[in-house]
Amino acid sequence: MSVTNNAMIIRRDLLTRIIKLMEKEELEKKIDRIPLEVRPRNEASVRCCVHKDRAVLKYKLMAILGFNIGDETDELTPLSDYVRMAYERRSQSDVVLTVVDEACSSCRQTSYEVSNLCRGCVARPCINNCPKDAIRFFNGQAHIDHKACVNCGKCLKMCPFHAIVYMPVPCEEVCPVNAIKKNDKGVEYIDPAKCINCGKCMVACPFGAIMEKSNLVDIFRNKIEGRELVALLAPAIAGQFGSDIQRIRSSFHRLGFDHVYEVAEGAEQTIHHEAAELKERLEEGQPFMTTSCCPGYTSLVEKHIPALKPFVSHTPSPMHYTAKKAREEHPEACIVFVSPCSAKRWEVCHDPYTDYTLSFEEYGAWLVARQLDLNTIEPLEGGYTPAAEARGFAASGGVATAVKKVAEGVTVNETLINGIDKAALRQLKGMPQNHPHNFVEVMTCENGCIGGCNVISNPRLAARKIQEAMKDAPDILAEKEVC
């Protein structure tokens, strides 16, 4: 899987530009120029014309400022006004994704189409096999009558020339819970009652039409107001940028953060509590328990598989434990979770101890805006080194391995759900009846958090880096020196 494409690079470029301007305190003055600079008049446009390109960029910038595109009341409101509003706001809703309608709407409804490869053959197996009689012939070629077609795909399988193609709507195709659908204008709409914030649609959209609402302005405002900034680094960060965790920690101080915690630290507590809870539940006669650290999964259960709820662990996530500790040590600080995904962004909105989210991507853009290169940053020595197993939370299988190691008096057999797609959803739905092994680890993303929607590195490379970070770390069962 390739994790980069142009839509992603445009987003990262916009993030970098916004952060550069914020660093110079010129955001309000210069933001309206960004679309013009990115799409100058004399260069070829990607869409129909340069103006359309610029309009799309404007809305993407609006999302980066933290606004819902749907909240726009006046199209003429300049971005500078939004900047002012962003600096003035004190709270944001828990809707983390927004659809840039200007960029979307280009996909047609999912359908089967006959391409020009059709030879109008004599056999015409497409006609013979269509159960709905939806295929017509004119001008010597087959045509599908979309009013009659039920998208069964039989014709595609039958055509010996491979002349029939399937045209998916990429975001709808990947959404495991059918939460994203076209509205009456043909623009995608995310139904908050169904969405689990996994971010798969954002990654899938080839137009980059789905954006995360960023907290960047809010983080900068807190900094300007003189509040201390605390960064909580999700375990998956150890695999990003090909760098090591000590340099990454150090870079956060360079960016202006006062305190840095690895969330793997909180993962140690999650491991111990989860193991104890599993033991207790099995002893009480429950056949199995599932993890709860992935908010994409807990939302899935909440919204789509209520029957599974009694089996989900009540142990708080590593982020929660780490944030709690950070809050106790720095009660007045602004606590920022550095995140691999939009599901965690949602969790941040609901956790009592965290304030804002900074995605891996935004962090990368911040480094670039400040012209910092992780390779040349001095690594930070000392500090707390979390256990190897806790660092392992970043990859699929990590939680199960850790719990297995710590659990006493029970034999843990695990089932891993490595990424939620429609098949995994069916498997999960069947679990209350069809008991799996006694411990089920569920990660919404394939490969685990190193495959989250905000990651930078290819998950394979990231997995290697995580392994390295684990080698440098003590064993979870070793006595820890308290520092």
Place this chain on the structure above:
Amino acid sequence: MICAGTHCYLMGGAELQLFHEYLPVHLRDHVMVTGSPCLGVCDCEGSGKPPFVMVNGRTIEQATIQSLLEVVKEELEN
């Protein structure tokens, strides 16, 4: 030499770190792939866009696995 500087990494260089895996087997012995901290080109005006790669002293901008394979083959022919 593939830039592993943070700027290039973020703008698509992350993928290039796997370049050696894409090299056809018969070319592997003839090419040395190394990583590098920031090559220093990303912040100069007019040098193009990241990610950057240096192949025998040539600077390739907006490198992709495919464009690099082309360049490597060209260089080997010369």
